[in-house]
Amino acid sequence: MKTEGSSAPxxxxxxxxxxxxxxxxxxGLTLLFLRPFTGKQAFFGTSFDPVNEAYDFELTDHNRQPxxxxxxxxxxxxxxxxxxxxxxxxxxTLAHFxxxxxxxxxxxxxxxxFLFISVDPARDTxxxxxxxxxxxxxxxxxxxxxxxxxxxxAAAYYANFKIVREPGNAPDNYNVDHTSYAYLINPSGKWExxxxxxxxxxxxxxxxxxxxxxxx
Amino acid sequence: MNSLSVGxxxxxxxxxxxxxxxxxxxxxxEKIWIAAVPETSTATAAFMTLTxxxxxxxxxxxxxxxxxxxxxxxxxxxxxxxxxMKSVPSIEVPPGGxxxxxxxxxxxxxxxLKAHPAAGDRIALVLQISPxxxxxxxxxxxxxxxxx
Numbered sequence: 001m002k003t004e005g006s007s008a009p010x011x012x013x014x015x016x017x018x019x020x021x022x023x024x025x026x027x028g029l030t031l032l033f034l035r036p037f038t039g040k041q042a043f044f045g046t047s048f049d050p051v052n053e054a055y056d057f058e059l060t061d062h063n064r065q066p067x068x069x070x071x072x073x074x075x076x077x078x079x080x081x082x083x084x085x086x087x088x089x090x091x092x093t094l095a096h097f098x099x100x101x102x103x104x105x106x107x108x109x110x111x112x113x114f115l116f117i118s119v120d121p122a123r124d125t126x127x128x129x130x131x132x133x134x135x136x137x138x139x140x141x142x143x144x145x146x147x148x149x150x151x152x153x154a155a156a157y158y159a160n161f162k163i164v165r166e167p168g169n170a171p172d173n174y175n176v177d178h179t180s181y182a183y184l185i186n187p188s189g190k191w192e193x194x195x196x197x198x199x200x201x202x203x204x205x206x207x208x209x210x211x212x213x214x215x216x
Numbered sequence: 217m218n219s220l221s222v223g224x225x226x227x228x229x230x231x232x233x234x235x236x237x238x239x240x241x242x243x244x245x246e247k248i249w250i251a252a253v254p255e256t257s258t259a260t261a262a263f264m265t266l267t268x269x270x271x272x273x274x275x276x277x278x279x280x281x282x283x284x285x286x287x288x289x290x291x292x293x294x295x296x297x298x299x300x301m302k303s304v305p306s307i308e309v310p311p312g313g314x315x316x317x318x319x320x321x322x323x324x325x326x327x328x329l330k331a332h333p334a335a336g337d338r339i340a341l342v343l344q345i346s347p348x349x350x351x352x353x354x355x356x357x358x359x360x361x362x363x364x
Contacts, residue, residue, distance in 0.1 A: 177300030
């Protein structure tokens with residue numbers, strides 16, 4: 001009897017421990033399974049942690065008015081670098097911007113400004129930008145600046161640009177290699193997201209990112 | 217090129233997937249579009265999907281269109297993280313291979329624009345193909361984004 005009496009609590013402890021282990025494993029597996037739904041949802045764009053203050057560039061817009069990043073406080077600003085003689089990447093970028101704008105809910109649309117920054121101020125005058133940028137969407141802004149302002153702006157966004165000439169071409173016939181990312185600045189003026197050119201055709205996913213930033 | 221083969225090519229170009237077949241050359245051209253650009257632009261680009269269904273490598277060496285002075289093959293480049301392009305003698309489509317001309321990648325650059333057609337307009341284009349200096353008439357749609 002004594003043997004039986006002492007074996008009973010032992011088996012009860014084993015049973016308790018076993019149950020605890022089972023519950024722990026089940027809870028762990030459940031949490032692991034639910035993590036994508038309960039945790040911080042990832043953005044489609046590349047996000048920064050922590051988000052830093054966006055460089056407050058000083059440029060000239062296509063109406064020859066001074067343009068600063070800080071004037072868009074309260075709105076999302078999405079911009080890209082390029083030049084108007086760019087036959088491939090820039091029209092595609094602006095066409096994608098227009099598609100993103102159209103993919104936005106109407107309530108979000110007025111809270112986003114799209115901007116095209118020309119890194120070719122020698123050829124892209126504000127007048128030329130005014131004929132070029134709004135062609136893709138009437139609400140879009142074009143801007144450019146002095147070489148120094150453009151260099152500073154590009155450097156602040158880890159962007160780069162370089163004039164490339166092919167032998168035998170006229171002096172004003174050149175190409176400009178440039179970084180082809182799109183930058184999203186949140187309404188508090190912080191650089192929140194970055195989109196590689198290849199991501200731009202996925203307009204619905206970018207519209208979702210924009211909505212989430214605006215809904216905070 | 218005799219009138220019969222021109223006729224065949226023209227008939228083919230009216231189909232959704234135009235094709236040229238001369239000797240053992242066989243090229244299928246699909247999803248042909250030209251990027252819509254405003255009147256300030258001196259250049260734009262033509263994009264398409266090229267499939268070589270034959271046994272000979274084909275080179276797109278250039279083309280002709282009424283809306284531009286020249287049509288030149290270009291290759292997309294990446295230098296120190298910067299996107300750019302360079303002039304190339306041709307865009308090759310290997311036998312059995314498929315090449316997609318797209319923004320940021322290989323494309324045909326239309327330089328010296330004489331007209332700026334609107335989105336939705338259809339533009340005739342003739343591809344110049346080597347070997348054999350074959351000419352393939354195709355039709356591109358002017359658009360902001362690639363056809364779905």
